Amino acid sequence: MQPPAPAPCVRGMSPRDRSDDERFHVFATRSTASLTRLAYLLCGDQHLAHDLVQTCLIRLYQAWPKVRDKNAADPYARKVLLRCWLNERRRPWRRAEARDGYVPDTPAPQRDPAGVVHLKEVIRVALAKLPPRQRAAVVLRYWSQHTVTETAAILRCSEGNVKSQSARGLAALRTALAGLDAEALEELNS
Amino acid sequence: MTDDITRVLAALADEAHPAPVDSHTVIQLAAAHTRARRAVYTAAFATLVAIGALTVAIGAVRDPTATGPATSTTSTTSKTSTPAPTTKPTSPTSDEGIRQPATPEENAVRKPRLQADIIAAFDRILPAGWDHSTFGFGCDQTGCWTDGDIIDDIGNFNIHVYVGKDFGQSPCMAPSCVRRETLPDGTEVSFFKNTDDDPIPGMEPMERRGFSALRPDGTDVHFTAEWPTSREAPAVTDDEWIEFATVFTY
Numbered sequence: 298m299q300p301p302a303p304a305p306c307v308r309g310m311s312p313r314d315r316s317d318d319e320r321f322h323v324f325a326t327r328s329t330a331s332l333t334r335l336a337y338l339l340c341g342d343q344h345l346a347h348d349l350v351q352t353c354l355i356r357l358y359q360a361w362p363k364v365r366d367k368n369a370a371d372p373y374a375r376k377v378l379l380r381c382w383l384n385e386r387r388r389p390w391r392r393a394e395a396r397d398g399y400v401p402d403t404p405a406p407q408r409d410p411a412g413v414v415h416l417k418e419v420i421r422v423a424l425a426k427l428p429p430r431q432r433a434a435v436v437l438r439y440w441s442q443h444t445v446t447e448t449a450a451i452l453r454c455s456e457g458n459v460k461s462q463s464a465r466g467l468a469a470l471r472t473a474l475a476g477l478d479a480e481a482l483e484e485l486n487s
Numbered sequence: 488m489t490d491d492i493t494r495v496l497a498a499l500a501d502e503a504h505p506a507p508v509d510s511h512t513v514i515q516l517a518a519a520h521t522r523a524r525r526a527v528y529t530a531a532f533a534t535l536v537a538i539g540a541l542t543v544a545i546g547a548v549r550d551p552t553a554t555g556p557a558t559s560t561t562s563t564t565s566k567t568s569t570p571a572p573t574t575k576p577t578s579p580t581s582d583e584g585i586r587q588p589a590t591p592e593e594n595a596v597r598k599p600r601l602q603a604d605i606i607a608a609f610d611r612i613l614p615a616g617w618d619h620s621t622f623g624f625g626c627d628q629t630g631c632w633t634d635g636d637i638i639d640d641i642g643n644f645n646i647h648v649y650v651g652k653d654f655g656q657s658p659c660m661a662p663s664c665v666r667r668e669t670l671p672d673g674t675e676v677s678f679f680k681n682t683d684d685d686p687i688p689g690m691e692p693m694e695r696r697g698f699s700a701l702r703p704d705g706t707d708v709h710f711t712a713e714w715p716t717s718r719e720a721p722a723v724t725d726d727e728w729i730e731f732a733t734v735f736t737y
Contacts (some may be wrong), residue, residue, distance in 0.1 A: 322510045330505040351513065355513055355516050416495065416498070417495075417499050420496070474492075
């Protein structure tokens with residue numbers, strides 16, 4: 298019978314079980330895509346989304362030995378990602394940065410026969426105009442399909458607050474979509 | 488009702504390409520973050536400890552009486568000295584450590600005590616058989632004083648004493664200041680002796696022995712013995728005069 302392998306120690310961190318690292322590798326491989334989508338919806342920028350996902354995984358790894366429940370890992374990761382984004386938004390240079398929303402290499406809406414590109418651009422701009430917590434509430438409720446209770450837990454606020462925030466965000470998105478070509482929406486739905 | 492919003496958001500989310508994240512790199516970065524955080528905490532703790540030590544050191548320097556009585560390095564006196572008082576002054580002091588003026592009630596207690604102190608010192612220090620005045624003290628808000636005569640085998644000579652506190656002591660810088668020393672109990676003494684070289688017309692020239700002393704508790708004493716130059720000096724040595732420096736506690 299072989300003696301148990303000593304716990305590996307990452308320099309600078311407390312010793313942790315080898316299975317912890319294996320679980321983390323598996324989780325990171327599996328969840329990176331979904332976390333990137335969520336980060337992109339929150340921030341609207343591919344590069345910032347990648348940075349957020351990496352920061353999220355770093356924070357997650359530091360607390361990883363405490364995350365024993367497989368089912369709890371995904372919601373916890375989304376919560377960490379959201380905190381990372383809100384922290385990022387609070388930084389002074391992020392507040393000072395103003396995007397004009399015009400990307401030169403984006404196809405002009407009137408030249409997009411299907412109108413889908415225009416639709417995405419409209420929803421991206423509408424999302425960008427929402428306040429951070431309102432935007433988070435909309436994404437968590439209507440894209441991640443979290444319940445009001447789960448969203449309130451992630452945002453660390455009351456359920457009533459989640460309802461009001463998501464209702465306002467939803468109204469803003471509907472207003473933005475109201476003037477769009479019905480064919481584009483049909484195509485998207487199909 | 489919200490399906491259309493969900494579809495639009497999903498379409499937008501599909502634009503995002505998965506982040507090229509290497510989990511091994513993430514682990515290394517997490518370890519680096521942890522090391523950096525610990526380094527910051529350690530530096531902050533060390534800074535706090537250094538500031539605390541500095542504060543204590545500065546406090547000790549500002550309050551030299553807290554470090555214990557000073558030791559004598561230059562004293563040449565041979566007779567016993569009265570131990571330095573260890574009690575705090577009876578008069579109140581303000582929060583800033585500035586002494587408040589003495590009250591009449593305090594002075595009513597202080598005057599007979601100082602008188603008893605000087606009479607006891609005469610009996611102990613001066614040769615037997617000498618007589619002296621009553622040396623009753625007068626006091627105001629800042630200090631007490633007395634004047635009187637001592638009668639020895641030759642005649643009489645005058646003693647003047649002033650006792651105060653917390654108003655400092657001018658160091659004796661004059662050529663007549665012949666000795667400066669620290670007594671075993673920490674009392675600092677500047678002893679002087681002089682003679683009227685240029686007396687006022689019509690007045691007899693005088694010879695003087697005396698000292699200014701600062702005791703560890705802040706009591707400052709000014710003592711002068713004087714007699715006419717025409718008479719012989721009293722049979723009291725300089726060291727015996729200096730013994731009076733430890734007699735008084737304001």
